[in-house]
Amino acid sequence: MSLPLYLALKSRIYAILWASLLGGLSQPVGAGIAALGMRHGGGKVIGHEWGYGILFAVTSGVMCSVGLQLFSQAAGLHHGGRVPFVWAFLGMGVVGVSFGVAG
Numbered sequence: 293m294s295l296p297l298y299l300a301l302k303s304r305i306y307a308i309l310w311a312s313l314l315g316g317l318s319q320p321v322g323a324g325i326a327a328l329g330m331r332h333g334g335g336k337v338i339g340h341e342w343g344y345g346i347l348f349a350v351t352s353g354v355m356c357s358v359g360l361q362l363f364s365q366a367a368g369l370h371h372g373g374r375v376p377f378v379w380a381f382l383g384m385g386v387v388g389v390s391f392g393v394a395g
Contacts, residue, residue, distance in 0.1 A: 295362055295369075 293315055298307035360380075367376040 295366055 294307045294311040297310050298304055301307050301310070363376070363380060
């Protein structure tokens with residue numbers, strides 16, 4: 293989250309401060325909005341499984357896309373080569389297998 297801000301602001305300190313502020317506030321605000329939505333909906337998921345599934349699938353797809361784009365930018369800035377990508381995909385594979393075994 294700090295990398296795009298660092299590239300835009302050209303200041304490591306301001307990038308870290310803005311990322312901390314925005315990242316620190318986004319989760320409680322999002323949780324508050326979700327709590328209001330659950331309170332309004334009665335807190336029940338019954339009948340809305342498809343909606344939740346689509347919502348989580350879209351969210352995870354966007355997060356993966358953004359994460360891979362930022363990872364490639366970071367690797368290009370400092371490391372280069374294929375090594376970071378190989379380890380990233382191996383790590384994702386370990387996470388996927390562990391979810392498959394545990395689930």
